[in-house]
Amino acid sequence: MASHDAHRAISLDDGSAHDHDHDTWTRRDFLLRAGFGGAATLALAGLPVQAMCGGRLLDQVAALETDRVLVLLQLKGGNDGLNTVVPVRNDLYYRARPRLAIPRADTVALDDMHGLNPALRPLERLWGDGRMAVVHGTGYADSSLSHFESLDIWATARRPVAADATGWAAAALGGVEVDVDADPDDDTDVAPPTLAAPTAPPAIQIGAHHPLLFSDRGFDLGLTIGSTTALERILAGAGLYDPSDRPPLPYGDELAYAREVANAANRYIGAVRTATERIRPAGGYPETPLGEHLSAVARMIRGRLDTRIYLVTLDGFDTHRRQAERHTELLDDLATAVHAFYADLDASGDSVRTLTMTFSEFGRRVAENGSAGTDHGTAAPLFAFGPAVAGGLYGTAPDLSRLDASGNVAPTTDFRQTYAAVLGGWLGLPPAEVTAVLGGTYAAIPFVGARR
Amino acid sequence: MAASSSPLPYAGGLVPFRPSAAQGWDDRRVAHLLRRTGFGLRPADADRLRALSPSDAVARLIDGARTAPLPPPPAWATTRPPDRSVPREERRAFIDITREGHRASHQFTYEEAAGVHHPATPLREKLALAWHARIPVRQTHNARHSYLYWDLLRRHAFGSYRELIREMGTTPAMLTYLDGLDNRASAPNENYARELLELFTMGVTGPDGRPNYTQRDVAELARAFTGWTTGRLDGDGTFRPGRFDDRPKTLFGVTGPFDASTAVDLLFRERAEAISHHVARHLYRTFVHAEPQLQVVGEMAERLRRDDFSMAGTLQALLSSAHFFAETTLGALFKTPVDHGVGLAVDLGGDRSERLLNFVRARAAFAGFTRMRPPDVGGWPGGRSWIDTTRLTQRWLTSDAIIDRSRQAGPLLAATSAPDDPTVVTRELAARFLSVPLSDAALTEAESVLLGGIPRYEWRADADGAAVRVADLLKYLCRLPEYQLV
Numbered sequence: 001m002a003s004h005d006a007h008r009a010i011s012l013d014d015g016s017a018h019d020h021d022h023d024t025w026t027r028r029d030f031l032l033r034a035g036f037g038g039a040a041t042l043a044l045a046g047l048p049v050q051a052m053c054g055g056r057l058l059d060q061v062a063a064l065e066t067d068r069v070l071v072l073l074q075l076k077g078g079n080d081g082l083n084t085v086v087p088v089r090n091d092l093y094y095r096a097r098p099r100l101a102i103p104r105a106d107t108v109a110l111d112d113m114h115g116l117n118p119a120l121r122p123l124e125r126l127w128g129d130g131r132m133a134v135v136h137g138t139g140y141a142d143s144s145l146s147h148f149e150s151l152d153i154w155a156t157a158r159r160p161v162a163a164d165a166t167g168w169a170a171a172a173l174g175g176v177e178v179d180v181d182a183d184p185d186d187d188t189d190v191a192p193p194t195l196a197a198p199t200a201p202p203a204i205q206i207g208a209h210h211p212l213l214f215s216d217r218g219f220d221l222g223l224t225i226g227s228t229t230a231l232e233r234i235l236a237g238a239g240l241y242d243p244s245d246r247p248p249l250p251y252g253d254e255l256a257y258a259r260e261v262a263n264a265a266n267r268y269i270g271a272v273r274t275a276t277e278r279i280r281p282a283g284g285y286p287e288t289p290l291g292e293h294l295s296a297v298a299r300m301i302r303g304r305l306d307t308r309i310y311l312v313t314l315d316g317f318d319t320h321r322r323q324a325e326r327h328t329e330l331l332d333d334l335a336t337a338v339h340a341f342y343a344d345l346d347a348s349g350d351s352v353r354t355l356t357m358t359f360s361e362f363g364r365r366v367a368e369n370g371s372a373g374t375d376h377g378t379a380a381p382l383f384a385f386g387p388a389v390a391g392g393l394y395g396t397a398p399d400l401s402r403l404d405a406s407g408n409v410a411p412t413t414d415f416r417q418t419y420a421a422v423l424g425g426w427l428g429l430p431p432a433e434v435t436a437v438l439g440g441t442y443a444a445i446p447f448v449g450a451r452r
Numbered sequence: 453m454a455a456s457s458s459p460l461p462y463a464g465g466l467v468p469f470r471p472s473a474a475q476g477w478d479d480r481r482v483a484h485l486l487r488r489t490g491f492g493l494r495p496a497d498a499d500r501l502r503a504l505s506p507s508d509a510v511a512r513l514i515d516g517a518r519t520a521p522l523p524p525p526p527a528w529a530t531t532r533p534p535d536r537s538v539p540r541e542e543r544r545a546f547i548d549i550t551r552e553g554h555r556a557s558h559q560f561t562y563e564e565a566a567g568v569h570h571p572a573t574p575l576r577e578k579l580a581l582a583w584h585a586r587i588p589v590r591q592t593h594n595a596r597h598s599y600l601y602w603d604l605l606r607r608h609a610f611g612s613y614r615e616l617i618r619e620m621g622t623t624p625a626m627l628t629y630l631d632g633l634d635n636r637a638s639a640p641n642e643n644y645a646r647e648l649l650e651l652f653t654m655g656v657t658g659p660d661g662r663p664n665y666t667q668r669d670v671a672e673l674a675r676a677f678t679g680w681t682t683g684r685l686d687g688d689g690t691f692r693p694g695r696f697d698d699r700p701k702t703l704f705g706v707t708g709p710f711d712a713s714t715a716v717d718l719l720f721r722e723r724a725e726a727i728s729h730h731v732a733r734h735l736y737r738t739f740v741h742a743e744p745q746l747q748v749v750g751e752m753a754e755r756l757r758r759d760d761f762s763m764a765g766t767l768q769a770l771l772s773s774a775h776f777f778a779e780t781t782l783g784a785l786f787k788t789p790v791d792h793g794v795g796l797a798v799d800l801g802g803d804r805s806e807r808l809l810n811f812v813r814a815r816a817a818f819a820g821f822t823r824m825r826p827p828d829v830g831g832w833p834g835g836r837s838w839i840d841t842t843r844l845t846q847r848w849l850t851s852d853a854i855i856d857r858s859r860q861a862g863p864l865l866a867a868t869s870a871p872d873d874p875t876v877v878t879r880e881l882a883a884r885f886l887s888v889p890l891s892d893a894a895l896t897e898a899e900s901v902l903l904g905g906i907p908r909y910e911w912r913a914d915a916d917g918a919a920v921r922v923a924d925l926l927k928y929l930c931r932l933p934e935y936q937l938v
Contacts, residue, residue: 076828145667146650148830241933250459250741251783251888251937258786258839258933265841315828320631320643370639371631376646406667 068388069301070422071294071341071356072311075334077318078147081363081380083327085134085397088115092400096367100324100374110134111393119331122339123385130391131342132383133447137398137412139379143362145406147318147376150361157416157438168419168437204272204300204310275303282347284340288333290314294341302348308427317360321371334358338385355386355426355448357418365407366400378404379411382418388426390449413445420444458745460781464774466751469506477506479883481777487887487938488739489513489771490574491565491791492798495884507772514768516572517579518610522603523569528553529599532686553595557602558823562809565794579609581790582738583616585834587652588826589625594687597625598824610764613731613756617653618716622689624682630829637678637697645674647829653719654726659750664726665704672701676715720761728753728761735766740776741784742835748775783888783937786838789819789847791938796851796930799885802860812854818846839936851930861922871913874902881925886934894932901928 087093088104089112107115108124114134116123126132140159144150153159157168241259246252279299285291293312300307316330338356345351363380379398398409416438424434425448435441471477482498485506490513501509531549534542563569564577583605591598601623608616620626621644627633630644650656654664679696680689691712701710704722708714720727732752736744748770755766770776787795793812797804816822820843821832855861864884870876878899882890890898902925903911912918929935 144656145646146656147828148650149656245891247888249782249784250780253459254784254786254836254937255888255933257836258844258936261839261841261844262933265845318829320641321634369641370636371634371641373631373634373641375642 066308066428067304067353068308068426068428069354070309070426071297071354072309073334073338073356073358074311074313075317075330075358075360076313076315077360078150078362078364078376079317079358079360079380080319080323080327080374081137081377082366083323084117084120084331085110085136085381086115086117087113087397087400089113090400093366096400098368099372100368114393114397117328117331119328120335122332122335123383126339126342126385127391130449131387131389132385132391133389134393135382135384135413135418135445135447136393136395137379137409138359138382138395138415138418139362139411139413140415141411143378143408143411145362145376145378145408147361154359154361154415157419168423204297204307272300272305275300275305277303279303282340282344284343286333286336286340288337290333290337291340294337295344298341298344298348298350301345301350301354319364319373320369320375321373323368323373342385352387355384355388355422357385357422358383359415359418363409366403366409367407378408379413382415384418384421384447388449389447392447394445394447414442416440416442417445418447421446421448458741458743460741460743460745460775460784461778462745462747462775463778463780465748466755466769466773466775468772469774469777471506475777475779477502480782481506482509483887484777484782485509485513485771487791487795488776488785489578490567490798491578492795493884494798494801497571506777507768510768510772513572513575513771514610514764517575518764520570520572520576522606525599525603526553526556528556529596531596533594550593550595554591554598557595557598558813559806559809561602561823562790562794562813563804563806565790566798566804566809568804568809576606576609578738580605581788582734583609584823585788585826585832586734587620587626588829588831589629589824590826591824592625592628594624596687597623597628597682600688601625610767611762613727613761613763614716614720617648617720618713620652621648621677621712621716622680622691624687624689627680627682627689632677633681635674635678635680636695637675638695640671640674640678640697642670642674645677646670649673649719651830654723654730658723658726659729664723669703672703672710673715675699676701676703676710677712680712724757725753728756731756731761731763732766735763735770737834739767739770740781742786745775748773785938786835786936787938788832788834788838789816789821789843792816792819792847792936793850793854795938796854797858800855800858800860800926801863802858808854808857811857812850815846815850815853819843819850844936847936848931851935852927855923855926855930861926862919864926865913865919865922872911874899874908874911877913877922878902878925881922882929885926885929886932887938888934890932890934898925898928901925 082093082097083100083102086102086104086107088107088109094101102115102117104115106118108118108121108127109115110127116127123132140153144153155168241262243256243259243263246256276299279302281295281299285295290312297310297312300310314330314334316326319326341356342351342354345354359382360380362377364374364377366377367374369375395413398412400409403409419438420434420442421444423429423437424431424444425446429437431441434444469475471481475481479498479502482502483493485501486493486497489510501512504512528549531546533546561577561581564573565581567574580602584602589601604616604619604623608619621632626644630647631641632644635641635644649665649670656663658664675697679691679693681692681695682688683690696711698709700707701715703710703715703718706718706722708718710718729749732749733744736749736752740748752766752770755769756763759765775781790812793816794809797808797812813823820838826832864881865871865877868877868880878895882895882898899908902921904921904924
């Protein structure tokens with residue numbers, strides 16, 4: 001099969017009648033073929049590529065020598081925390097939400113005071129097994145009600161957010177990026193070389209722009225990297241364009257950026273392909289974008305792709321109107337997909353090294369609005385999942401009797417305390433580095449439980 | 453947001469560009485003007501503009517685009533949705549009309565960008581797309597909504613930003629997208645009011661870094677916008693006095709019985725400085741560079757205020773300025789997916805058929821742009837966000853396929869000054885397709901792609917396979933990082 005595919009790859013590319021020694025690989029071959037792995041292209045973690053390459057923690061490679069994986073699950077738009085983890089004994093909640101409140105009897109009890117939205121019932125098993133943590137009232141003081149400001153603050157753990165800010169995940173991973181020592185003039189007209197291991201993308205994001213990973217919706221050229229030999233050739237060509245050879249004009253900066261992205265794409269396509277080509281997708285996922293994306297993440301984890309952080313996004317939480325039905329659908333999607341994800345990883349034995357944490361830019365107003373929806377709010381609970389999580393409720397629920405001038409709750413947990421937990425407790429960054437990433441010292445919420 | 457320092461020097465700002473021996477009104481600058489104000493480059497257009505002065509060339513582009521005819525509403529935009537009482541068949545027919553309308557509306561944008569109906573439309577469509585990226589809406593159940601929204605953007609492309617914003621607040625696509633339909637006296641909904649202030653007019657903070665408004669302003673402004681809904685049958689924005697909150701509102705410290713129109717007047721009066729900077733920044737980011745040069749933006753903002761927010765004069769000044777034509781400005785902008793796809797179709801000089809433009813539109817989705825499906829209410833941020841590992845590789849596949857479909861390699865080869873000289877062919881095609889120069893080493897590499905392994909002295913333009921090799925060269929050039937720049 002390999003030889004057949006290799007032959008096809010070459011013959012399709014070389015439509016002209018003659019020449020070409022098909023067994024030698026020239027740089028031209030690579031230039032024309034690179035990126036033909038259309039179905040397996042990637043985006044980097046919502047973080048500019050230059051941030052991935054220029055992290056400030058270059059000395060910390062050793063600290064991240066781990067096979068642990070962090071999956072960040074973004075609930076984009078501002079999740080309604082009060083209808084996610086319902087304060088079932090709080091009259092203020094029921095009074096503020098005559099149309100949207102969820103009756104206590106419908107919820108899945110977490111403790112005496114709190115119940116999960118019934119749409120989250122598929123998570124009941126994770127909760128019962130002690131593999132799910134709920135962190136109350138997560139946010140930050142003097143919350144911005146702007147989606148964009150708040151997203152930036154969550155992404156950088158900084159306020160105000162500088163124009164050239166580094167994402168917190170990028171900062172944490174700064175030491176992982178391996179410098180590919182590329183010689184652009186190295187025409188590899190030689191037999192397949194011996195290769196170092198491919199450089200895996202330190203972080204992978206799926207679903208924020210075009211979730212094409214492993215789907216076949218990409219343009220059908222009928223051409224993929226047909227054999228391991230071809231793949232090795234691709235990997236050998238890493239560092240195709242020289243980003244340092246830049247004209248001393250402003251366009252040179254943009255050019256260097258585009259070259260970095262092109263080089264990263266070529267390297268990462270190869271790495272992801274190597275890791276996943278023998279991994280079959282598991283069943284049980286919902287037929288939704290989130291289901292597909294978590295299934296793809298599971299394949300990469302099972303294939304032991306050397307990627308530490310994944311970001312998947314579930315969009316649609318900006319429920320200004322007619323919230324009830326939409327929110328139910330979203331939470332059902334979330335719960336079903338997370339359940340399937342851990343079933344998949346349990347079966348392969350990879351769940352113990354995979355911790356998942358949700359986040360959202362803010363919660364929503366305590367009182368429902370006149371459109372049977374809710375407006376932008378402040379703090380909300382977030383979830384962590386996985387065998388490594390010490391299950392339970394953390395922190396204290398926000399006080400609904402003490403709202404700010406806009407009718408919003410005061411946060412009880414700083415979101416950076418959850419980052420401190422996953423950076424230090426899970427990925428193993430030393431305390432000083434956690435402080436450097438977060439721009440201050442924050443007491444970790446101790447939901448990362450029994451270490452392996 | 454913190455101010456950022458632009459990599460571009462002031463370079464004379466809005467002072468008119470005067471060609472000199474060092475910075476001439478040459479092929480590169482004419483191409484710069486055409487590519488930045490349109491999509492791709494037709495050699496005949498370049499020849500025409502080169503004969504004019506830079507400022508006359510810009511005036512001609514703007515006047516042409518401003519006066520290019522807008523077709524009357526097509527049938528799909530005037531067909532009224534049927535009443536509930538009509539038979540199911542008729543209602544189904546309307547669904548079909550709507551589907552066709554949405555398709556035609558998308559298609560029309562790509563045709564206008566390519567100048568299919570009139571050669572001067574690309575600049576107008578560039579502006580419409582730029583404002584769509586900043587003031588986005590989603591498609592609704594009624595294609596007429598799309599028609600009205602795009603018609604609004606095109607009519608006001610060179611007009612007053614205040615009028616653009618005034619109409620935007622009551623156009624049905626926006627009323628639907630940001631919940632204006634639910635915003636009524638008894639139950640105000642803040643969604644549109646907040647985004648109007650934050651995203652469409654002024655931003656959270658002003659040029660001086662101070663907050664432009666408070667949460668109270670948002671809530672009061674939402675009340676001013678109450679009362680608007682869409683008529684059930686024709687789908688247009690309709691004012692229902694019974695839903696309007698006619699009590700006084702206090703906005704930016706001014707109290708009055710503001711409504712959706714007078715509130716806009718107040719906004720532009722009380723926050724003229726912030727709004728003019730906001731508009732200037734976006735025009736700058738569309739035509740010049742992703743990181744606004746603050747001094748130039750300041751001059752643009754001043755001009756906008758002087759012109760009472762009419763945008764034509766500012767555009768004329770910017771596009772014919774020393775700053776715009778400075779060496780430091782050339783080539784430092786990333787193409788949008790529409791620039792990339794339509795531009796390549798135009799650059800190739802062949803097919804601009806419905807079929808090809810449909811393909812370009814489908815491919816733009818993979819590069820991150822689906823018209824009327826913004827990633828969120830903030831629209832498309834542009835700049836470097838157009839280029840990531842997914843989007844760049846998708847662009848490669850797009851350009852490969854457009855080159856194959858266009859079958860223009862032969863004619864392009866024949867149009868070079870010396871088709872039998874592979875060095876000349878390589879250099880001329882690189883200059884024609886790329887906005888920035890290639891180094892000699894890169895040109896040598898490109899020439900080796902053209903030759904594809906045969907000795908240089910064996911190259912013959914009339915040989916079998918020469919066109920295939922030229923197509924390979926074009927694909928190579930369009931995969932270069934340089935090709936993503938304009």
